[in-house]
Amino acid sequence: MVSSGASVDVAKVLFSAAEIKKRVDAMGRKLALEYANRKPLVIGTLSGAFVFTADLVRAMEPCPVGMDVTFCQASSYGAGTESSGDVKLVVSTHIPVKGRHVILVEDIVDTGATLVALINALTEAGAKSVECVALLNKKERRTVDIEPSYMCFECPDEFVVGYGLDFDQQYRCFPYVGVLKPEVYSR
Ligand code: XMP
Ligand code: MG
Numbered sequence: 614m615v616s617s618g619a620s621v622d623v624a625k626v627l628f629s630a631a632e633i634k635k636r637v638d639a640m641g642r643k644l645a646l647e648y649a650n651r652k653p654l655v656i657g658t659l660s661g662a663f664v665f666t667a668d669l670v671r672a673m674e675p676c677p678v679g680m681d682v683t684f685c686q687a688s689s690y691g692a693g694t695e696s697s698g699d700v701k702l703v704v705s706t707h708i709p710v711k712g713r714h715v716i717l718v719e720d721i722v723d724t725g726a727t728l729v730a731l732i733n734a735l736t737e738a739g740a741k742s743v744e745c746v747a748l749l750n751k752k753e754r755r756t757v758d759i760e761p762s763y764m765c766f767e768c769p770d771e772f773v774v775g776y777g778l779d780f781d782q783q784y785r786c787f788p789y790v791g792v793l794k795p796e797v798y799s800r
Contacts, residue, residue, distance in 0.1 A: 623775075626790070628776075628790040655680065655683070655716045656685050658687050659686045715741075716745075718746055722764070728759050731745075747761035
């Protein structure tokens, strides 16, 4: 059953725009308190976390003094739905990471390989601390022993799109997170 407003390619809406807003607003307030005196460096992972990062930093009220926001790129997917396991990393941030308390913003933690690679890279770059906040946690699929420090929703083992997440670069603009119809990626 597709709820109203959902694309014909979406089998079901998992998290509505209203549910996401409520959860992200609460997460923003929590992080704002915890990082109030730590001048955090927020690093969103492109491209999937661009929407979540934008909403999360605006929900960080009161905004921690000295907070910076930037992005990095990590990719393990091509046009398919299975991770190759080979994580390509481009931590190209023009803001030095050394000595910073990093809040790494992920769209979804799946096998965990990307998260481990990113934490290692940021630690090597001299971050004082690295904590990950994930919008979605696909725990069932984990192959590496890692958990995001903060997460908004547990996600079932289904391929999801929307709120920044894509399939073959499509569906990122949907305001909700939904399960993609399998016939879309088996076309
Ligand atoms: P790993 O396996 O390294 O993968 O934890 C994390 C990255 O894989 C992508 N991913 C998804 N993207 N729908 C998506 O659009 C999904 O259901 C999905 N599962 C994993 C995502 O880029 C994430 O950062
Ligand atoms: Mg990602």
